[in-house]
Amino acid sequence: MTTRHQEPLLTVRGLHVDYFDRADPVHAVSGVDLTLLRGETLGIVGESGCGKSTLVTAVTRLERPPAVTTAGSVLFHGKDGAPPVDLLTLTDRQLGALRWEKIAVVFQSAMNALNPVLRLGAQFSDVLRRHRGLSKKEALTRAGELLGMVGIPADRLRSYAHELSGGMRQRATIALALACEPDLVVMDEPTTAVDVVMQRQILRQVSRLKRELGFSVIFITHDLSLLIEIADRIAVMYAGKVVETGPARQLYTDPKHPYTEALRGAFPPLHGPRREITGIPGSPPGLRVLPQGCAFHPRCAHRFEPCDRTTPPLLALGAGEAACHLHQTVRGEEDHHARVS
Incomplete structure (x- = not known):
């Protein structure tokens, strides 16, 4: 089931x-x-x-x-x-x-994702009023709750994007993405634009x-x-x-x-x-013209004869999948031995 x-x-x-x-x-x-x-x-x-x-x-x-x-x-x-x-x-x-x-998206650059001339409250309010039909007061209350979910005080709704730290901006975009509870x-x-400590927090x-x-x-x-x-x-x-x-x-x-x-x-x-x-x-x-065979073979320390001639398909391997001649050669030998025995 x-x-x-x-x-x-x-x-x-x-x-x-x-x-x-x-x-x-x-x-x-x-x-x-x-x-x-x-x-x-x-x-x-x-x-x-x-x-x-x-x-x-x-x-x-x-x-x-x-x-x-x-x-x-x-x-x-x-x-x-x-x-x-x-x-x-x-x-x-x-x-x-x-x-x-x-479906919602959190982009790499929070500074580019947030509108620089609107306060955070206005940006959250626009989304919530359009997609949830809330009043302005209800939208701002919900926006404060969303910021609280990511550890940002509700009074930051009056801030512009440039007034926030990099970590705050990124967390604000996450809160905005969750505004309508997407699937x-x-x-x-x-986490690319924030330091290691903020990466872990996010x-x-x-x-x-x-x-x-x-x-x-x-x-x-x-x-x-x-x-x-x-x-x-x-x-x-x-x-x-x-x-x-x-x-x-x-x-x-x-x-x-x-x-x-x-x-x-x-x-x-x-x-x-x-x-x-x-x-x-x-x-x-x-990516205009890829190497013949496995695209990784010019950089691969394990390359051997078929790697520069044929592209390995993505095949099941245990709980996952891999596209590599190393494992397909081994699996082919195992299948051959099984048929012989």
């Missing part, structure tokens, strides 16, 4: 996003499949330029030219057995009804609010070690594709793809003994 926590909230299938700024398109997202369960936090990690932010802007229909979603589907599953809707087919009017109410909150590198607050309110989270970051603090599952992206998925702690402690292993080594661990930090040699490939 499927429990509520196992029900899908968002199903992405075969998603392709290209940038058409020149004669040859940039293939920023290539055939991505993902599933987000209700009440789950899915972390998406990768270096700059791997396609993770393009993926979520396409999923939330916030992409702008020259980005174009060229194929795929993004099914948003309603509650109580309501049929799913494909977000890619909705009109602007239908999307407007869905945003804030069902899904997408967070695009929300992660703890997001985890607490998710438990209390029951929303799902897609959390984008380049720091794999951060996701251990907040994610239930992780998807690793490289060169526009998902190369590994799995339960967060398992993926971090026992990565199956060499790129995941390299990402883990590039950041200091938040827990446990100290270890040497190692960089990833080379740079991510250009």
Whole structure:
């Protein structure tokens, strides 16, 4: 029997996003499949330029030219057995009804997300009055409660964005995203612009609010070690594709793809003994013309004969998936021995 926590909230299938700024398109997202369960936090990690932010802007229909979603589907599953809707087919009017109410986004730069010429109270009030039908007084009261949920005094409703610290601004955008109690909150590198102490505070607050309110989270970051603090599952992206998925702690402690292993080594661990930090040699490939075979093979310490010839598919591996010839070769040998015996 499927429990509520196992029900899908968002199903992405075969998603392709290209940038058409020149004669040859940039293939920023290539055939991505993902599933987000209700009440789950899915972390998406990768270096700059791997396609993770393009993926979520396409999923939330916030992409702008020259980005174009060229194929795929993004099914948003309603509650109580309501049929799913494909977000890619909705009109602007239908999307407007869905945003804030069902899907909200927390952007990387809170200073850019908040209106610099409006006080916080006015920005919260606009959202609450439009989507919840509250009076001005009711909206300001609710806005004070929302700020309190993220540890900001209600009197800050009279402040402008530039009068807040970086951490306060980021927490205010989180509170604003939760104003209409959405089912899904997408967070695009929300801790990049704050210090390490504030990072931990924001992660703890997001985890607490998710438990209390029951929303799902897609959390984008380049720091794999951060996701251990907040994610239930992780998807690793490289060169526009998902190369590994799995339960967060398992993926971090026992990565199956060499790129995941390299990402883990590039950041200091938040827990446990100290270890040497190692960089990833080379740079991510250009997305106009990818290397033949596995896109990571020019930087991979484990590459061997098939890596520069054929692209490994994303196949099930234990509780997760990985797109790597290392494990597919081993699995092929195991299948052969099983048939012989």
